[in-house]
Amino acid sequence: MIVVGVDGGGTKTKATCIECRGGVGTLVSSYETEGSNFHNVGIKTATKRIKEAIDRCTEGRTPDLVVMGLAGLDSRYDFNVLRENLSSVGKEVIMDNDSFFILYGETRGKNGVIAISGTGSVVLGIKDGEKVRAEGAGWFLSDTGSAYWVGRETLRYLTRCLQGIESSSMLSETVMRSLKLKDLDDLIYWTYHRKHRVEMVASISRLVDKASSRGDEIAQGILKRASREFGRSVLHVVRKTNVSEVYVLGGMFKSKAYMEEFKNLMGENNVRVLPVDKDPSMGSVLYGLDKVNCKLNGY
Amino acid sequence: MIVVGVDGGGTKTKATCIECRGGVGTLVSSYETEGSNFHNVGIKTATKRIKEAIDRCTEGRTPDLVVMGLAGLDSRYDFNVLRENLSSVGKEVIMDNDSFFILYGETRGKNGVIAISGTGSVVLGIKDGEKVRAEGAGWFLSDTGSAYWVGRETLRYLTRCLQGIESSSMLSETVMRSLKLKDLDDLIYWTYHRKHRVEMVASISRLVDKASSRGDEIAQGILKRASREFGRSVLHVVRKTNVSEVYVLGGMFKSKAYMEEFKNLMGENNVRVLPVDKDPSMGSVLYGLDKVNCKLNGY
Structure with a gap:
């Protein structure tokens, strides 16, 4: 029988296909394509990418079991939308948030x-x-303490710097230079006039870590x-x-x-x-293999 | 000469027309219509409403001076957009953020x-x-400490309640009932699936104040x-x-x-x-009248 594990993340979608015979699994192939978080790319594109990844790694065969760890599956609403679009990808289909299968890859179901x-x-x-x-x-x-959270706190600090309420620092100067901002008006424009972009805000966390590792105390404090x-x-x-x-x-x-x-x-x-040091995309595969009592060499 | 003061806020736009003769001003009329913060309603609608308010209160005459206090005028970018669309509403046009003229109405230019x-x-x-x-x-x-800020903090608290991290309270129950939410999935849907709505988030602050006045300590703490x-x-x-x-x-x-x-x-x-106990929409009018040395009875 054929078991496929899918790791559908924000930046990449990976499907891994295993063929099980006599309780022993063999890797058929794996296929990787772009991200499939449907909150970012829309349900049509997400579905297309996931189906393509499965189809390519199975070489066109219908899987007996597909286990999908999906980054955008956060609520009942998400589950209904995804099930509606993806329930036909295999004879049996299991889906959950990707975090569940990444943990499973480490604990194999233990607490x-x-x-x-x-x-x-x-x-x-x-x-x-x-x-x-x-x-x-x-x-x-x-999303407390996430890269988005760090970026947001940093941009709020930068706003106060530009209003003269807080002193500027290596951090504020690094962010100004990196975002090509001259003043608060530019920051307001950057923030609102091309709509609110979670990924762009999150990317500022890298500048914070850079300033932190160079000794900037404000950056260290935020982190x-x-x-x-x-x-x-x-x-x-x-x-x-x-x-x-x-x-x-x-x-x-x-x-x-x-x-x-x-x-x-x-x-x-x-x-x-x-x-986590194992390949996090293997969690969904292992969940599927354990379900059908199939062992994969090395896991 | 004719001086018009405009108070262009988020929920209403009011134009007040004064005719000045021999240094004494007489109210011609005032006209009020819907909000004109162009960040919310778009520049086309904002322009239309402001022009309409001016035109109605002057009874079609071209004002010598128009002073506009506008809620969405927060940056150089905003100023350029608004000037481009509104510079022709009078022989001379002055615009600034509405807060500037509300303060002016109280201090008449003093510190x-x-x-x-x-x-x-x-x-x-x-x-x-x-x-x-x-x-x-x-x-x-x-926007620290604003109604939006209070609403956001409350919804984050509610999230933690629904995850069992914080205890529920009169506040969390009031918000759940008012937004017709059963669980966290509903809250996630309310928050993201009809896009991020600043006014809706801000409106939650009223529920917080209600719970606070009934003795809820969480609500009091947030406020x-x-x-x-x-x-x-x-x-x-x-x-x-x-x-x-x-x-x-x-x-x-x-x-x-x-x-x-x-x-x-x-x-x-x-x-x-x-x-502030005076009519805040009079600030822009008074700024204009002071500029042309025209006195208005009672101010």
Whole structure:
């Protein structure tokens, strides 16, 4: 039988096809294309890319089981839209938020917690098969400590600098130069007149980390505050899940100041921090293989 | 000669026409129509409404001087767009942000500070003819302590309630009932799936004030924090302007908890709070009349 795992993220969509015979799986092939978060690219494009990835990796055969971890699947509404468009891609189709399968790839269904902080942020815990969540409700309602959150705080600080309320710093100068801004009017134009762009705001976090690693205290302060506030959400899920370790993933953890502060807070609460080091796109595949009792060499 | 003052706000546009003879002004008429913040209604509609209000109140005559206080005039970009569309409404046309003329209506050009907290928030000080500003750069970059800010904080709190991180309260229950939400999925749908609506978010502040006045501590806490954070921006402008009083205006000051906290903070810093009690739409008219040395009975 054929099992396909799909990792549908914001920037890429990867399908991995496994053929199972006698309880042993063999990799047929994997296929990667552009992102399929339907909130960003629309449901039509997302569906097209996911179907294409599955079709290419199975070489046109209909899979017996497709397991999809999808970045935009955050609510019942999302689930209904995605199911309607994707329920025909295999004989059986399972879908969930990508965080669920990334955690599964590490724990194989045991109790555990994963904390992801990239453009947005989400914490997912599994306790006896039940889900416990924090954050993950998007840029407006949550995503505390995410790259978007860091970018927003930085642009608000920059606004106060340009109004003379706060002193300028290496950080404010770096952002001005990088966004090619002369004054507050330019910043207002950048912010509103080409509509609100979550990814553009999030990308400013890289400038913050750069200034932080060069010793800018404002930048370090923003990153530490982001990490600590996200950490509080993580601790909540850790306590509810009753585990003593947390898997972490996402661009924000590549920031030294952010990771250090996070490790400190977790350490103070006797929680170990474990970076996800396996291929996160394998989680959905492994979920599917475990479901049909099929073993894959090396996993 | 004919002098027209325009007050172009988010919800209404009012033009007031004065005829000046021998240094004495007489009210010809005033005309009120819908809002003309071009960020909300587009430049075409805003222009149409402003022109219509002027034309109606002058009974078709071309004004010698038009002074316009416009809510959406926040940057050089805004100024260019508005000037391009409105420079022909009178022989001479002066425009500025509405806060400038509301303050002028109270101080007649002397040093002073006005703090406005409605849907957004802005602080404007005048010192020896020079402007000092804080906030006023829109929902994303600033507007600390505004109705939008209060609404956003409340919806973020509600998200944490629905995730079980914070306890529910009269406030969370009121918001759920008022927005007809059953769960977090509904809140996510309300927030994102009909795009981001600043006015809808701001309108939640009324529910917060209601819960606050009924004794809800979470609601009181949000309002006090909003007031205190806005107050810090106000104190900055007060110090730079070197005055000892601040005029306040806007829906947020109708909230008892908000106003009390604001008065406390100002009191601690020896700053008197003076509510704007004159018709705020008269500021632009008075600016125009003072410019041409024309007196209006009662002002």
